[in-house]
Amino acid sequence: MDNMEEIRLEALRALTILAVHDEQFRRGMWDDLEGTLTRYGFALNDQELEQVRNFVFTVRDSLDEDLFASLTAAYR
Amino acid sequence: MANRSRKADIENERVRERVDSVFASLDELITALPVRKDHRQLLQIHLRVGKERAEAWPEMSSIQLPLLVHAAITDDERPALPVAGACTLIYLGADLFDSILDHELPPLWHARDSSQASLAATTLLGALPAFSIARLQERGTPPARLWMLANLFADAGLKMGAGQYEDLLFPTLEDVSIGDCRTMAEHKSGAEYALFATSGAALATEDPSKIDAYAAFGSCFGIAQQLINDAKDIWGHGCSRDLINGKRTLPIVHALSTLRGQQRERLQNLLAAARESTEDHDGVRTLLKAAGSLRYTALIAWLYQQQSRSYLARASPREPAGRELHTLLEQASLLRQGSPSSSPLL
Numbered sequence: 001m002d003n004m005e006e007i008r009l010e011a012l013r014a015l016t017i018l019a020v021h022d023e024q025f026r027r028g029m030w031d032d033l034e035g036t037l038t039r040y041g042f043a044l045n046d047q048e049l050e051q052v053r054n055f056v057f058t059v060r061d062s063l064d065e066d067l068f069a070s071l072t073a074a075y076r
Numbered sequence: 077m078a079n080r081s082r083k084a085d086i087e088n089e090r091v092r093e094r095v096d097s098v099f100a101s102l103d104e105l106i107t108a109l110p111v112r113k114d115h116r117q118l119l120q121i122h123l124r125v126g127k128e129r130a131e132a133w134p135e136m137s138s139i140q141l142p143l144l145v146h147a148a149i150t151d152d153e154r155p156a157l158p159v160a161g162a163c164t165l166i167y168l169g170a171d172l173f174d175s176i177l178d179h180e181l182p183p184l185w186h187a188r189d190s191s192q193a194s195l196a197a198t199t200l201l202g203a204l205p206a207f208s209i210a211r212l213q214e215r216g217t218p219p220a221r222l223w224m225l226a227n228l229f230a231d232a233g234l235k236m237g238a239g240q241y242e243d244l245l246f247p248t249l250e251d252v253s254i255g256d257c258r259t260m261a262e263h264k265s266g267a268e269y270a271l272f273a274t275s276g277a278a279l280a281t282e283d284p285s286k287i288d289a290y291a292a293f294g295s296c297f298g299i300a301q302q303l304i305n306d307a308k309d310i311w312g313h314g315c316s317r318d319l320i321n322g323k324r325t326l327p328i329v330h331a332l333s334t335l336r337g338q339q340r341e342r343l344q345n346l347l348a349a350a351r352e353s354t355e356d357h358d359g360v361r362t363l364l365k366a367a368g369s370l371r372y373t374a375l376i377a378w379l380y381q382q383q384s385r386s387y388l389a390r391a392s393p394r395e396p397a398g399r400e401l402h403t404l405l406e407q408a409s410l411l412r413q414g415s416p417s418s419s420p421l422l
Contacts, residue, residue: 009386016379019372020258023333029375030368055378058411059371 007048014042015052030060087400091140094153094160095130098139099123101161105207118188118196119204125182126168135404137272137301138167144401145276145290148393158212159275162205162229169200170236170268177244178321205229217279224278232271239264246324254333257326258376261302262295269298277391289391293401296384300408303377307370307410316357319350326376328360331367339363374410381408 018025018040028036033056037044044052106119130136142163146156175181176193185193209225242260246252273294277287306325309318318325328347335343343363349356364370384405393401 007382007386009383009390012379012383012386016376016383019376019379020254026372030371051382056375059374062371 006051007044011042011044011048029056033057083396087396087403088134090400091134094139094143095127095134095136097157098143098160098164099127099130101157102164102208105161105204105211109204109207115195115199118192119199121184121188122168122172122193122196122200125184126164126171135407136164136167137269137297137404138163140404141269141272141294141297141401142276142279144397144404145273145393146280147397148391148401149277149280149286151394151397153397155212155215156276156279158208158210158215159225159279161208161211162225163272163275165200165204165208166229166232166236166268166271169197169202169204170240172197172200173240177240178317180317201233212279221279225275228271228275228278232267235263235267239267243323247322249324252324252329252332254326254329257324257329258299261299261326265298265302265305266295267298269301270294273297286391289387293384293387293391296380296387297405297408300377300380300384303373303380304408304410307373307377310357310361310364311370314357315354316350316360319347319357319360320354322347322351327364327369327373330369330372331364334367334369335363339366343367370410377408377410381405384408 019029025036025040028039033053034049037049037052102123103120106116106123109116109119130139139160142156142160143153146159147153172181172193175185176190176197181190181193206226206229209222209229212225213219213222239260239262242256243264246256246260270291271294273290274287277290281287303326306318307327309325310316310327318328331343332340343360346356346359346363350360385402388398388401388405
């Protein structure tokens, strides 16, 4: 259970609120992740940024087709 | 490596043992109820539905969370069995109620009138959890703690009811925002999972910071799981029950908020047609993909999963229960488990 809090809770909460309520932020997360985080005043440390980047890039670079296929395979 | 696999086997065995213990305890409770035989049979039908589901999905949160959270605080899960029983009754009652509203009763109910299913749901939700909790009194649990548990169940029931109300209301509204959807998930599944975790914690400790941390862990876990279920409903089956029922779940609301002009109009028309015919479900899926609604749902589910993980870390769970809670949470993801791209993260 080492290293469980990989991203600070306060940062996660702020990311969630913006992703729910701010349309420009939502678009920016996919189009220009690091620029968007900077513009909105996030100061993530290297590990936190790596975690967010890994997730966003993994999802963004998987076409929805791939996600669709994995969902279908896993749940149908 | 062999050691890790042995550990996983032991944990899997424990997961199944918990399912057996909770359902054996509920079976005993229902058998002892002072009701007519045919009334009892109604309750037993849904207990059987629940047991079959738990055998296929032993990670069922109403069973695992109360027991594991109690063990994560005290090293012993056994005292929490009545609480896990009460949580599972809430889950079964809410599930049956949901199935009645969505006209999708499980096959075991098909020979019965839906009014009988309503009666069973009411009994499962309203009466039986208190009987399960009362077993704690026989084991010497102080009245103040029993009262706290009773309050937790009442509060969760009210919030879950609010979520159910929003679920029914949103299809009738013109504009539902992404924030509204988040609130509905928080009420519907966040409150339910928060109850599962908090009831285990409240029985184990009086430390408010620990109880609050487990409540937040459960709430975020429940929201993530709800969003995953919403995506699974649309993409995991040829026919989507949510599309047939006109539900306004996050992927749909995101697409309606994102698409503009003709595309949005087309989606609205397809959503209306999808209530009548499954032939239009693929058309809805195509427009949801164009709007990026699946990846958006995956992102929000991930953010809640990560929050839940942080709250769990703050609760400083004892091992091995902490690791088992972590393993349950890891499954709340839309990315395929163990795929090279997802393994560093999820």
